[in-house]
Structures are given as C-alpha cells and as structure tokens.
Amino acid sequence: MVILSNEFIEATIMEYMIPSEKVAHVQGGNSLEHALLLLTKSGYSSIPVLDSKFRFKGLIGSSAITDSILGLERFEFEKLETIKVEEVMKSTVPIVKTDTALKKAISLLVDHPFLCVVNEEEYFEGIVTRRSILKQLNREIYK
Ligand code: AMP
Numbered sequence: 001m002v003i004l005s006n007e008f009i010e011a012t013i014m015e016y017m018i019p020s021e022k023v024a025h026v027q028g029g030n031s032l033e034h035a036l037l038l039l040t041k042s043g044y045s046s047i048p049v050l051d052s053k054f055r056f057k058g059l060i061g062s063s064a065i066t067d068s069i070l071g072l073e074r075f076e077f078e079k080l081e082t083i084k085v086e087e088v089m090k091s092t093v094p095i096v097k098t099d100t101a102l103k104k105a106i107s108l109l110v111d112h113p114f115l116c117v118v119n120e121e122e123y124f125e126g127i128v129t130r131r132s133i134l135k136q137l138n139r140e141i142y143k
Contacts, residue, residue: 008140011102016133017117017126025050025124028057028086032068035060035085048116048124049089056116056124058091098125106133 025048026035039047039062046061068088069079094108095116105128108115114129 004137004140008136009103012098013096013100013102013105013115013117013128014098016102016105016128016136017098018129018132019126020054020124023048023124023127026060026085027052028084028089030085031081032065032083032085032088033080036062036065036080039065045113048127049085050124054124055122056095056118057086058089059093059116060085060089064088064090096128102133109133 024038024042024044026038028049028051035047039045039060045063046059049057049060051057065080065088066075068083069076093116094112095118096105096108098117098119100117105115109128109130112130114127116127117125119125
C-alpha cells in the first residue's frame with residue numbers, strides 16, 4: 001500500500017507554482033493575432049490574460065480563437081487582427097490563492113490542466129499545472 005506523506009498532502013500550492021515571470025501571458029487589449037502567435041510558438045493550448053497592472057482577467061485558448069473567426073464556409077483569418085483578446089477570453093475560471101491547500105487544488109485540477117494563482121489583491125502570482133502535481137505524486141509513489 002502506498003502511503004502519501006503528510007508533507008505532500010498538507011503542502012500549499014506555492015511549493016508547486018510556476019512563478020509569473022516564467023508564465024507566458026497576454027493583455028486584454030492585445031489582438032487575437034498576437035495571442036494566437038504566442039500560443040502557437042509556445043505550444044500551450046491556453047494562457048492567462050492579465051491587465052497592465054498584472055491582475056488576472058481570464059484565459060485565452062487557441063480553440064476559442066479559431067472558433068471566434070469561424071465563418072459559414074471558412075475561417076475568416078483577416079478578423080484576427082481586429083478582435084481583442086478581452087472579447088473572446090474566458091473569465092469564469094477557477095483561481096486559487098497562494099495559501100490554497102494542495103488538496104483543494106488537486107480537486108480543481110481534475111477538470112482543468114492548470115490553475116492560475118493570485119494573491120490577496122488579485123495580482124497574478126503564477127500557475128500550478130497538473131503536470132507539476134503529478135510529477136510529485138509519482139515521486140511519492142516510488143520513494
Ligand atoms: P503542462 O502541464 O506543462 O503540459 O502545461 C499544461 C498547460 O498549462 C499548457 O497547455 C498551458 O496552457 C499551461 N502552461 C504550462 N506552462 C506554462 C507557461 N510557462 N506559460 C503559460 N502557460 C503555461
């Protein structure tokens with residue numbers, strides 16, 4: 001039987017967070033073209049949207065972008081430069097605070113590949129990915 005350590009179960013998400021300076025992001029006023037370029041180049045399917053003061057505003061993903069330019073018979077690529085990220089981004093997504101317990105984050109990560117972390121003033125601190133938690137869980141299982 002595998003017994004998970006208390007350190008793992010009782011940890012806060014801060015220990016698994018990718019800090020904001022390493023997270024690719026866009027601003028709400030950026031064009032969809034800019035966002036799609038960043039998403040394609042980075043290989044990420046979705047990235048955070050922040051305001052100029054680094055407050056979290058939502059998520060923008062490549063499928064939402066392609067969906068927004070889908071015409072009747074073709075993709076209307078010329079629209080990419082005129083539509084803004086804030087018109088298409090998803091703003092109702094779960095966010096967690098820096099002191100959120102790992103247990104709570106794990107239950108949210110069942111349905112989301114990553115979670116955005118904000119501080120008490122709603123400023124963006126980073127993300128916690130399913131991969132970073134599973135990596136640690138894998139270590140726990142085999143130690
Ligand atoms: P991963 O667990 O590394 O496969 O990442 C899962 C998802 O988390 C990616 O598809 C992105 O949406 C997001 N993500 C991971 N790392 C970053 C990063 N450094 N910057 C922005 N988004 C990220």
